[in-house]
Amino acid sequence: MIPATLVTGATPALREAAIRAAMTSTVDTAIILEGIPDAQSGLDADAPHLHIVRIAPGCVCCTGNLTMRVTLNRLLRGKPEQLYIGLATSAHLEQIRAFLTAPPYDNLLALTKDLHA
Incomplete structure (x- = not known):
């Protein structure tokens, strides 16, 4: 299982730091x-x-998850040892968490404690 961490913060610089x-x-x-x-x-x-990988701003759960799904699938083919997902807003963390813990990601990812910058 790949440890996956959701990261939120006020600015891109804070999330990246x-x-x-x-x-x-x-x-x-x-x-x-x-x-x-x-x-x-x-x-x-x-x-x-x-x-x-940078994706266009816009809620990744409200846009049908297509962009997130394609991006995530491409990255997971490379078998990373850890994954971070920086989100512009924390408004829908529960929906994003539900997406990442549903098949097929439930067998690939282990969500860790969120990072708040």
């Missing part, structure tokens, strides 16, 4: 970030162990 502080630096890590980064990105996109 929280991810950077929490992740193990040498572990193969997949990161899905919602929204456009600001100039203060705390993540090194050139690090060989990081696989960063």
Whole structure:
């Protein structure tokens, strides 16, 4: 099972800093970030162990989960050792958590405690 952490915070920079502080630096890590980064990105996109994907802002559960499903499936094919999902809003955390704990993700992901930046 891949540990998966939902990350919320007021700005992209705060969410990215929280991810950077929490992740193990040498572990193969997949990161899905919602929204456009600001100039203060705390993540090194050139690090060989990081696989960063940015998706357009918009609630990932209200848009039918299609973007999240496609992005997540592509990242999980690479068998990362940890996964972080940075969300622009915490309004629908329960719905997103339900999506990630339903088949097929229930056999692939182990949700950890959320990070709030």
